[in-house]
Amino acid sequence: MIIILKPGVEAREVRNLTENLESQGVTVNPVYGTELTILGLVGDTSKIDSSRVEGNRIVERVMYVAEPFKKANRMFHPEPTAVVVQGRKIGGAELAVIAGPCSVESEEQITLVAEEVKQAGAGFLRGGAFKPRTSPYAFQGLAYEGLRLLKHARERTGLPIVSEIMSAHDIEVFADAVDIIQVGARNMQNFDLLKELSQTRKPILLKRGLAATVEEWLMSAEYLLAGGNMQVILCERGIRTFETYTRNTLDLSSILAVKKMSHLPVLVDPSHAAGKWWMVPALSKAAVAIGADGLMIEVHNDPDHALCDGQQSIKPEGFRELMKELRAIAQAVGRQI
Ligand code: PEP
Ligand code: MN
Numbered sequence: 001m002i003i004i005l006k007p008g009v010e011a012r013e014v015r016n017l018t019e020n021l022e023s024q025g026v027t028v029n030p031v032y033g034t035e036l037t038i039l040g041l042v043g044d045t046s047k048i049d050s051s052r053v054e055g056n057r058i059v060e061r062v063m064y065v066a067e068p069f070k071k072a073n074r075m076f077h078p079e080p081t082a083v084v085v086q087g088r089k090i091g092g093a094e095l096a097v098i099a100g101p102c103s104v105e106s107e108e109q110i111t112l113v114a115e116e117v118k119q120a121g122a123g124f125l126r127g128g129a130f131k132p133r134t135s136p137y138a139f140q141g142l143a144y145e146g147l148r149l150l151k152h153a154r155e156r157t158g159l160p161i162v163s164e165i166m167s168a169h170d171i172e173v174f175a176d177a178v179d180i181i182q183v184g185a186r187n188m189q190n191f192d193l194l195k196e197l198s199q200t201r202k203p204i205l206l207k208r209g210l211a212a213t214v215e216e217w218l219m220s221a222e223y224l225l226a227g228g229n230m231q232v233i234l235c236e237r238g239i240r241t242f243e244t245y246t247r248n249t250l251d252l253s254s255i256l257a258v259k260k261m262s263h264l265p266v267l268v269d270p271s272h273a274a275g276k277w278w279m280v281p282a283l284s285k286a287a288v289a290i291g292a293d294g295l296m297i298e299v300h301n302d303p304d305h306a307l308c309d310g311q312q313s314i315k316p317e318g319f320r321e322l323m324k325e326l327r328a329i330a331q332a333v334g335r336q337i
Contacts, residue, residue: 001026001048002063003039009058014039017056024048036060046070067261069218071225072232077263083203083231085179086160088123090203090233091265095330095337096294098162098180098205098267099319100126102309103139104146112301114153116316121323121337124180125150125159126296130166131308132186139307147177154179162205162296168196180205185237185272188212188220198227205296207235207269210248214257221264234258234266235296238273247275247312250283255292271298271312280314281322288329297322 005014014037018028026043041048050062067073082091090096099122104110114125129146131139142149150161160179165171166187174181180203187193188209197204204224208217217234224232236255238248250273258266270283284295300306300313314322323337330337 001041001045001050002065003041003053003059004061004063005037005039005058006060007035009037013058017058021048021053044070067215067218069215069222069262071230072218072221072262072264074261074263079263081230081232081263081265083233083265085124085203088160090267091293093335094123095288095292095326095335096124096233096265096267097122097323097326097337098124098126098294098296099299100162101128101300101306102271102298102313103128103131103141103307104149105142105307107149107152109301110149110153111156113299113316114157114159116301117299117319118157118159120316120320122159122319123294124162125153125157126162126182126298127153128164128308130164130170132164132166132184133308141308144173147173151177165193165197168193171196171200175200175202179203180233182235183207185210188217191220191223194220194223195227198224198229200229201231202229203231203233204229205233205235205267207237208239208251208254211240214254214261217254218258218262221262232264233293234262234264235269236266236273236292237269237296246273246279248273250274250287252286252290255287255290259291265293267294267296268292269296271296271309271314275312277303277312277314277318280312281318281325284322285325285329288326288335289333291333295326 026041029040031038054062082089099117104127131141162180163178164182182205185207241249268287298313299319303310303313
């Protein structure tokens, strides 16, 4: 961290600020210019509140040399992290493909889709049991019954399960029923939930918030890592922009940014990004081409009658076709499915 002081500050005031900063465990190296004084902070600055420092009357500006996320930072962990789920690596040469319906609707539906996506080559089954819906009148998910049906689908197909948690009260139930706990976009900055999840040793799929910067997203990952849960997988799912044609705007450049800034694996969810089923195949291919570690795709056997997100769900036959095309792209970029 670098602190630029206002011109003409008194030595006594610089000394006070220096003592205050050093009491927080860093070493302060001052540089006295003809007009400005600059303080260079060396050591662990993670506990220093930069906005408070910036509020100090003698401070002109505070600049970060290193990002505020430490454990998620590639600088301190150059090797990419692979999260291992039931013997499958997420973040290695093999791409992770998570597929399934937006919501678990019935035993027949989840079993059918699970078998279809497994046959097509998906590595994981998704299905929402607790749904974060904009309208309180919309289908809210089958809740615990949904988790039971997902467990059943796992027994039948062997596919590890990914499902979204909404409340910290359900962590124990999720730890038993699912293999990867999803934190949805709307809860990316639910810090109490993140802190509780940091205490589990379950892999967490952390979706990017609706309007979160890449740095805010990585700071949320930092909450999980700081509490000791190192099994974190990121997922870009589109962000809010002025564009209304699509549900969100898929920010593919965030994959490049995350790869540069962090060692954590990152997936792309083209379904929630586009909100249109016919865009899903092309966006999936683009995501693999750009270096995403995998995909999360909504697949429904009867999208016209889906209880949630049918408009962005592809059918099992479309998914099968897409998987074939993805194999060729994966191979071209040195990955496999
Ligand atoms: C979902 O995956 O079903 C979901 C609600 O996604 P998001 O949190 O990205 O909106
Ligand atoms: Mn959905």
